[in-house]
Amino acid sequence: MSKSLKILTLGLLATGGAAFAADPNLPKPGEIGSAVTPQEIARWDIDVRPDGLGLPPGQGTAEEGEQVWMDNCAACHGEFGEGVDRWPVLMGGVDSLSSDSPVKTPGSYWPYATTIYDYVYRAMPFGNAQSLTPDEVYALTAYILNMDEVVPSDFVVNAETLPKVEMPNRDGFIDDPRPDVKVASQEPCMKDCVKEVKITGHARKIDVTPEEGGGVE
Amino acid sequence: MTQKTIQPHTSLDRRRFLSGGAKMAAVGAVSGGLTAVGFRPAGAAGIPEELPDHSRYLGPGVTDQPYGTPSQYEAHVIRRNVEWLTGSTESSINFTPLQDLHGIITPNGVFFERHHSGRADIDPAQHQLMIHGLVERPISLSVPDLLRFRPVDRIFFTECAANGGMEWRGAQLNGVQFTRGMLGCAQWTGIPLRTLFDYVGLKPKAKWVLAEGADAAALTRSIPMDKALDDCMVAFGQNGEMLRPGQGYPMRLVVPGWEGNMWVKWLRRLEVGDEPWYTRWETSKYTDLLPNGKAYKFTWVQEANSVITSPSPEKPMNGAGPHVIRGLAWSGNGRIKRVDVSMDGGKNWITAPLEEPILPKALTRFYLPFRWDGKSSLMLQSRAMDETGYVQPTIVDLRNARGTNSIYHNNSIMTWLVNPTGEVENVQVA
Numbered sequence: 001m002s003k004s005l006k007i008l009t010l011g012l013l014a015t016g017g018a019a020f021a022a023d024p025n026l027p028k029p030g031e032i033g034s035a036v037t038p039q040e041i042a043r044w045d046i047d048v049r050p051d052g053l054g055l056p057p058g059q060g061t062a063e064e065g066e067q068v069w070m071d072n073c074a075a076c077h078g079e080f081g082e083g084v085d086r087w088p089v090l091m092g093g094v095d096s097l098s099s100d101s102p103v104k105t106p107g108s109y110w111p112y113a114t115t116i117y118d119y120v121y122r123a124m125p126f127g128n129a130q131s132l133t134p135d136e137v138y139a140l141t142a143y144i145l146n147m148d149e150v151v152p153s154d155f156v157v158n159a160e161t162l163p164k165v166e167m168p169n170r171d172g173f174i175d176d177p178r179p180d181v182k183v184a185s186q187e188p189c190m191k192d193c194v195k196e197v198k199i200t201g202h203a204r205k206i207d208v209t210p211e212e213g214g215g216v217e
Numbered sequence: 218m219t220q221k222t223i224q225p226h227t228s229l230d231r232r233r234f235l236s237g238g239a240k241m242a243a244v245g246a247v248s249g250g251l252t253a254v255g256f257r258p259a260g261a262a263g264i265p266e267e268l269p270d271h272s273r274y275l276g277p278g279v280t281d282q283p284y285g286t287p288s289q290y291e292a293h294v295i296r297r298n299v300e301w302l303t304g305s306t307e308s309s310i311n312f313t314p315l316q317d318l319h320g321i322i323t324p325n326g327v328f329f330e331r332h333h334s335g336r337a338d339i340d341p342a343q344h345q346l347m348i349h350g351l352v353e354r355p356i357s358l359s360v361p362d363l364l365r366f367r368p369v370d371r372i373f374f375t376e377c378a379a380n381g382g383m384e385w386r387g388a389q390l391n392g393v394q395f396t397r398g399m400l401g402c403a404q405w406t407g408i409p410l411r412t413l414f415d416y417v418g419l420k421p422k423a424k425w426v427l428a429e430g431a432d433a434a435a436l437t438r439s440i441p442m443d444k445a446l447d448d449c450m451v452a453f454g455q456n457g458e459m460l461r462p463g464q465g466y467p468m469r470l471v472v473p474g475w476e477g478n479m480w481v482k483w484l485r486r487l488e489v490g491d492e493p494w495y496t497r498w499e500t501s502k503y504t505d506l507l508p509n510g511k512a513y514k515f516t517w518v519q520e521a522n523s524v525i526t527s528p529s530p531e532k533p534m535n536g537a538g539p540h541v542i543r544g545l546a547w548s549g550n551g552r553i554k555r556v557d558v559s560m561d562g563g564k565n566w567i568t569a570p571l572e573e574p575i576l577p578k579a580l581t582r583f584y585l586p587f588r589w590d591g592k593s594s595l596m597l598q599s600r601a602m603d604e605t606g607y608v609q610p611t612i613v614d615l616r617n618a619r620g621t622n623s624i625y626h627n628n629s630i631m632t633w634l635v636n637p638t639g640e641v642e643n644v645q646v647a
Contacts, residue, residue, distance in 0.1 A: 027365060027366065027416060029354060029417075030354070032358070032362050032366065033357060033358040033359075033362045034356060034357050034362075035354065035355070036349060036355045036356060036357050040347075041347065041349050044347055044429075044486055045486075045488065046435070047427055047437060047488065047494055047496070048494075049490075049494050049495070050494075050495050051492070076304070085304055086301075086303060086304035087304045097512075098508060098509055100622075102506055102510075102622050104501060104506075106501075109500075109501060109512075110500055110501055111495060111500055112495050112500065115495055115497050115500055115501070118437075118494075118496060118497070119496070119497035119501075122434075122435040122437070123333070123334065123433070123434045123497075126307075126308070126334065127307075127334070127433070129433040129434070129435065130435070172510065172511055173500075173504060173511070173513070173514040174511055174513060174514065175515060176513050176514065176515050176517070176518075177513065178513070178516065178518070178520065178626075179607055180618045180619070181610040181614045181615060181617075181618045182614070182617070182618065183608060183610070186606060188566070188600065188602065188608045189566070190557065190565070190566045190567075191565050191566075192565065193563055193564055193565070193566070194562075194563055194564050197561065197562035197563060197564060197596060197647075198646060198647050199596075199634065199644045199646055200387065200644075200645045200646060200647045201387035201388040201644060201645045202388060202634075202644050203388040203389055203390055203391040203530075203642060203644070204391050204642050204643075206387070206388070206389045206390075208299075208301065208389060208390065209390050209391040209392060209395060210298075210299055210300065210395075
């Protein structure tokens with residue numbers, strides 16, 4: 001390499017990313033990593049979108065899902081989706097969202113039914129993820145939707161019908177409007193900002209702070 | 218590595234405090250003139266008459282600890298969890314002991330962890346990152362492959378969107394750690410997503426990225442392409458060493474300023490698409506429910522926030538005289554511009570000097586020297602402002618905007634009540 005070219009190369013390196021296209025030392029397409037085949041992609045491409053993209057062949061009904069539910073889900077979620085201990089409740093909660101104790105279930109809160117299929121396959125049963133067959137997941141999706149009174153018990157859930165299921169809370173979401181807190185002025189107050197400060201609550205009186213232990217290795 | 222024994226939750230300071238040293242000093246009269254007696258912790262008796270063993274006998278040699286650990290006397294500086302929060306420890310969170318840390322970098326050993334199906338322990342030789350979807354050349358990258366790209370080093374905080382989430386209805390947990398400890402700040406080393414997407418080539422309709430983890434939750438979040446190309450990175454390094462398993466070893470996503478849930482750990486897949494996926498984590502969770510039953514969605518950014526780390530419930534006052542208020546401020550929208558501190562619950566404020574460096578989307582330190590007379594009650598607050606002009610709200614302001622059921626994004630001003638005894642507690646004021 002000639003001296004002037006060397007200097008040029010070093011100069012490009014020094015400018016970092018700005019010289020991305022020009023720097024002959026940076027990787028060119030195909031130099032790093034392995035090309036993946038459609039078959040390889042399919043092994044990992046497990047996500048399902050609201051429009052149904054990603055749903056596999058197969059089908060199931062709530063009736064078929066009942067046994068799958070009892071075998072795999074009821075221990076934590078309860079026979080009727082009522083939830084055991086602190087595990088999620090999956091049934092009911094309709095009309096509770098504006099109450100003091102909202103209950104968020106697929107029926108009361110989830111905007112898209114496809115999310116049930118996606119999540120059940122990828123993460124459930126808890127501790128044995130990605131173990132269910134498409135038919136089992138379709139049947140469980142139907143079972144949950146039926147518990148939530150979104151579909152009847154003989155409704156066939158598959159790649160064609162699931163994206164068309166209208167979830168009750170589909171229109172319950174608005175794009176992030178923040179900053180949403182009304183402030184009195186752009187310039188924060190520095191002096192005599194409030195007349196009287198009143199203590200409205202003490203954490204110590206609630207007394208739920210872990211006292212002993214609580215350590216994590 | 219030797220395992221640290223788990224100490225009871227009572228911190229060193231609290232034990233000292235309860236042993237009476239602080240109380241005695243606190244109620245002791247402050248004498249005038251030059252002979253004011255300073256605070257001396259119980260058991261610390263000044264210059265000892267006897268030479269201590271460590272000044273006479275040999276300590277261990279350099280082969281004793283191939284990977285070092287903190288002093289045995291710092292055994293109280295540990296992550297803690299709140300058992301009643303979740304159904305199991307595998308789907309749970311622990312909290313950073315902010316009250317015991319210094320500067321802006323969170324040590325890897327106490328960096329808070331949030332797992333959805335436990336901590337995956339991955340052999341890097343078995344790990345691949347697949348990039349596919351609306352790209353010209355779908356590929357998979359091994360760890361050595363990733364290391365062939367030019368990395369960047371960037372300091373960013375990461376904060377769980379549920380930080381402070383237990384305080385919406387009132388002051389509930391008594392401590393910095395439990396109210397603001399879903400937070401850490403590190404120097405991340407990794408490859409910008411822009412570099413990787415330039416390398417595989419984006420198709421014209423590429424508007425969203427799905428990031429997916431390789432753990433048993435296979436957590437997925439949709440990220441808008443503008444953000445991905447702006448400052449996101451695939452990190453493998455944290456504070457100078459490889460990520461630890463609890464932080465996503467061997468690679469994770471870094472999404473600066475945005476909620477921690479999006480910083481997908483054990484990253485195995487990036488799929489490029491034209492629409493968001495509406496995964497369980499961006500619908501059922503991480504949406505902010507309002508009193509009218511509607512919910513905000515895609516509330517990605519962590520707005521400006523701050524907390525006084527000392528004095529605090531874990532760090533009681535130890536007597537009259539000079540003290541320093543120490544605290545942290547951060548904003549997902551850029552740099553911290555100013556931090557104001559109040560000692561009377563928000564009536565009057567003074568601006569606290571910020572400590573360098575002041576970096577965008579990173580923790581920023583403030584230190585404010587002050588004097589305490591040893592008998593007055595104080596209500597300490599900090600209020601951060603970022604470079605966009607956004608000012609950290611009060612809990613009353615936040616409740617007026619969003620009610621008490623939104624769980625996430627409670628970045629309200631905290632209030633520490635300093636009692637005349639020197640004890641400090643978490644309260645809410647109106």
